Amino acid sequence: MTLDDAEDLRRRIKALEAENVRLEALVAADVSRRKRTEMALAEREERYHTLFDSIDEGFCIIEFIDGPHGPLSDYIHVEANPAYAQHAGIPNVVGRKVRDMVPDEADGWVELYAGVLRTGVPVRFERELIATGRHLELAAFRIDPPGRRQVAVLFQDITARKGAEAALQQLNETLEARVVEAIAERKILADIVEGxxxxxxxxxxxxxxxxxxxxxxxxxxxxxxxxxxxxxxxxxxxxxxxxxxxxxxxxxxxxxxxxxxxxxxxxxxxxxxxxxxxxxxxxxxxxxxxxxxxxxxxxxVTERLREQARLLDAEEALRQSHKMEAVGQLTGGIAHDFNNLLTGIIGSLELLQTRLSQGRLSEIDRYVTAAQGASKRAAALTHRLLAFSRRQTLDPRPTDVNRLVMGMEELIRRTVGPQIALEVVTAGGLWPALIDPSQLESALLNLCINARDAMPEGGRITIETANKWLDDRAAKERDLPPGQYLSLCVTDTGTGMTPDVIARAFDPFFTTKPIGQGTGLGLSMIYGFVRQSGGQVRIYSEVGHGTTMCLYLPRYYGTAADAGAGDDRAEVVQAQTGRTILIVDDEPSVRMLVIEVLEELGYAVREAKDGPTGLRMLQSGGHIDLLITDVGLPGGMNGRQLADAARVTRPDLKVLFITGYAENAIIGNGQLGPGMRVLTKPFVMDTLARRVLDMIGEQ
The missing domain is CATH 3.30.450.20 (PAS domain)
Known part of the structure; x- marks a missing residue:
């Protein structure tokens, strides 16, 4: 290989290396583009599913399949958003065929959506889904290419709207009739108001x-x-x-x-x-x-008020007539009884004076006795009258009514006689009453005597006590305030009373007994005493079946004292000297008798004829151990006012009220202060002496 060849080879190698670097760079760029594409696809997919799941309307994609009924004879749900179940009322539809979901309605849905798939023309319509009873509003369009054989459906539940439309349609259909009816009603009302x-x-x-x-x-x-x-x-x-x-x-x-x-x-x-x-x-x-x-x-209402006024005038005239009749009956009875008593007193005193002038002293005692007896009967008569009018002076004390009744049982047995069976039924835990025990004893005895007289052939008397809670209705029936009361009832098996007799039973001097056998004051006295004590008397009777007389007495919230305990001592003892008593009374004869009795006992006595004079003597500074005063006094100051004024400077002063007539307000509504007592006129001098000795002895 020549140098040139080697150089050429080196150049080729470098060129190949450069191409290789370029190719590697191209490959790396292609990988990066693919990754970016994949990431973009993933993001688009995520946005699609987020949008798909967030749509309020129901949404699904259906894909047609060939079924047993031929090509495109069924479809399957390939996708559905959560709102599908909310609007259609059918859950978990993905992967399910329409013929499995709604077999009775499948043909109609397949035909409708297959037309969209074949033509590609979108549709919008309303249809009731019979399987769930819902009305749906739907829109459907083909997903291209047609070969995918898919259709998208968007829908929402319009059941409420369809109901409102139906109601509105019905309202519109009946509106005209209702308007006519309303006009007729208004006309009727207008005619009524106008007429x-x-x-x-x-x-x-x-x-x-x-x-x-x-x-x-x-x-x-x-x-x-x-x-x-x-x-x-x-x-x-x-x-x-x-x-x-x-x-x-x-x-x-x-x-x-x-x-x-x-x-x-x-x-x-x-x-x-x-x-x-x-x-x-x-x-x-x-x-x-x-x-x-x-x-x-x-x-x-002019005429109505005039008629009411006329009726009231007539009622008032009738009441006045009855009142005058009662007053006439009352005064006639009083005059008859007092004339008899005065005849006995006056005659006895005249004969007493005659026998004294004749020196025939041996006959004096029987005239004195006759005069005293008539006087005592006159005193009893005035007590009954005061009880009837609720003006008697009472001495109320906390009283155990059970003990009082049982203490009188033997006396009542002897009084009613052996032909009458007596039964006493006392309630356990009976509340005490604030009552004058002696007056209650007298009332109970009187009721038992009346019961005996109603059974001339014999019979049974039942005395019964009980606690009573009176609510508004029961209290109104008895003319009492609601609250707690105790009842004392006397029941007989006698002749009974007619309604007319019951209505007049408490009238003074009214009696059904033969002449000479009754005064007609017994029940009126009981009624007045009980009413003055804050209670009530009621009569329950039936002719031929007997009568029940019930006394209702207010409960006393405290401890009861011994009932019927006497205050008077058996005999009068001689008083100690050195005690001073002031007597205030506008009647000279009363002052004279009281002074004589007190001086005979050894007391120093001062006297005054009216309240102001007595007060000056009390404020003079002299020593006074006891004030005896009438309640009704002249001079603008009654006995209670005198006592209260005297106690400002003499807070420990003992006071004995003597009275024949007293309003409750004067005595203090029946409540006396400490160191105060009452003695009712007329009284015997021995009783006065005992009461004075008791009060001074307490010092």
């Missing part, structure tokens, strides 16, 4: 009439001289009548502020025919609940 005897007005929030019927317009014109119509302003119509304008504005403002109420108003000329109206106001609201005005229904 009613009520005066109907409707105002907006600016006092403009929205509506007014003819009756109201005519009445408005009659009263105010202006005939209104819809659209007028009420305040403007009355601009020349400021008084009426202000009155109507005031009452309508309440209605326009949302208040619903009934008002009785008077309008018209007082010198001529002034009329009364019952006006009912209500708020007027729109469909959103916002108040847009108010309406009024007014009625002329």
């Amino acid at each position: 009613t005897n009520a005066f109907v007005q409707v105002l907006d929030n600016e006092f403009n009439w929205l509506a007014i019927n003819s009756a109201s317009a005519g009445e408005f014109e009659r009263i105010f001289g202006v005939r209104p119509k819809a659209g007028d302003n009420m305040l403007g119509a009355l601009k020349n009548q400021p008084e009426h304008r202000a009155a109507l504005a005031t009452i309508w403002q309440r209605a326009l502020a949302g208040e619903e109420f009934i008002e009785i108003g008077e309008f018209g000329d007082p010198s001529r025919d002034r009329r009364h109206y019952e006006m009912r106001f209500n708020a007027l609201r729109n469909v959103g609940g916002e108040q847009i005005g108010a309406y009024q229904f007014a009625y002329d």
Whole structure:
């Protein structure tokens, strides 16, 4: 090989090496382009699937296949987005044939989409998917080239819209009939409002009439001289009548502020025919609940009120007649009984005076005894009258009614006699009552005597106690406030009472007993005593089956004391000297007798005839151990006021009230303060002496 050949070979080798480098560079560039292409394809694929899965409408790609019914007789779902199941109501359709999914509807769907595949013409249509009952709106187009045999379908569920369209169509079809019906209803309502005897007005929030019927317009014109119509302003119509304008504005403002109420108003000329109206106001609201005005229904109630007034006058006249009849019966009975008693007292005193002048001292005792007996019966009569009128002075104490009843059981047995069976049923855990125990004993004995008299052939008396919770209904039936009460009932198996007798049973001097066998004051005394004590008496009776008399007494929240415990001592002991008593009474004879008894006991006694005089003596600084005062005193100061004023400077002063008549308010509603006692007139001097010794002995 020559040098030239070698050089030529070297050049060829270099050329080959350069070509090889160039070829390697070309290969490397081609790999880089392929990788970029693959990455771009991957990105496009990702964007496609993201878009595919995010479409709100249902989307699928179907591919036709040859089936048992021939070429292109079935298709398979090759792709479907998540919204497919939401709109079509069929999940997991990828890989499933249409004839497997909806066999009854497959022919129609295949025919429709095969036409798109053959012609390449897109279609848009609506169809009901019978399998799920949904209405779908669809669009379909061919995916080229045709040889792929694929069709894309885009759809959405329009079931709700189709329902609304159907409802709207039905509404449109019936709208005319409904309009006719509504017009007829409004006409009927308008005819009713126009034809009613009520005066109907409707105002907006600016006092403009929205509506007014003819009756109201005519009445408005009659009263105010202006005939209104819809659209007028009420305040403007009355601009020349400021008084009426202000009155109507005031009452309508309440209605326009949302208040619903009934008002009785008077309008018209007082010198001529002034009329009364019952006006009912209500708020007027729109469909959103916002108040847009108010309406009024007014009625002329003048004649009704006049008739009511006439009836009330007649009732008052009847009540007055009954009252005068009762007063006549009461005064006649009082006069009869007191005349008998006074005859015994006056006659005994006259004979006593005659026998003293004759020196026949041996006969004095029986006249004194007769006079004392008549006096005591007169005192009992006044006590019954005061009990009936609820004016007696009570001495209420916490009382165990069960113990009181059981303590009287033997006395009642002896009183009613052996022909009457007595049964006592006491309730366990009976509440105590704040009551005058002696008055309750008297009431119970009186009820048992009445029960005995109702059973002349014998029978059974049942005394029963119980706790009672009276709710609103039960309390109203018994004319009592709701609350807790205890009942004391006496039941007999006697002749019973008619409704007329029950209605008059508590009237004074009313009795069904023969003349001379009853005063007619027993039940009236019980009624007055129980009512004064805050309770009630009720009669339950049936002719031929017996009677139950029930006393309802308010519960006392505390501990009951021994019932019926006496305060008077068996005998009077001589008082210690050095004690001073002030007696205040406007009756000189009472002062004289009290002073004589007290001085005989060894007390120093001072006296006053009225409250102011007694107060000056109490404020003078002299020593006084006990104040004895009447409750009803002249001079502008009663006994309770005197005692309260005296205790300002003498807080520990003992006070004994003596009274024949006292309002509860004077005694303090039956509640006396510490160191205060009551003694009811008339009283025997021994009782006064015992009470004074007890009170001073407490010091």
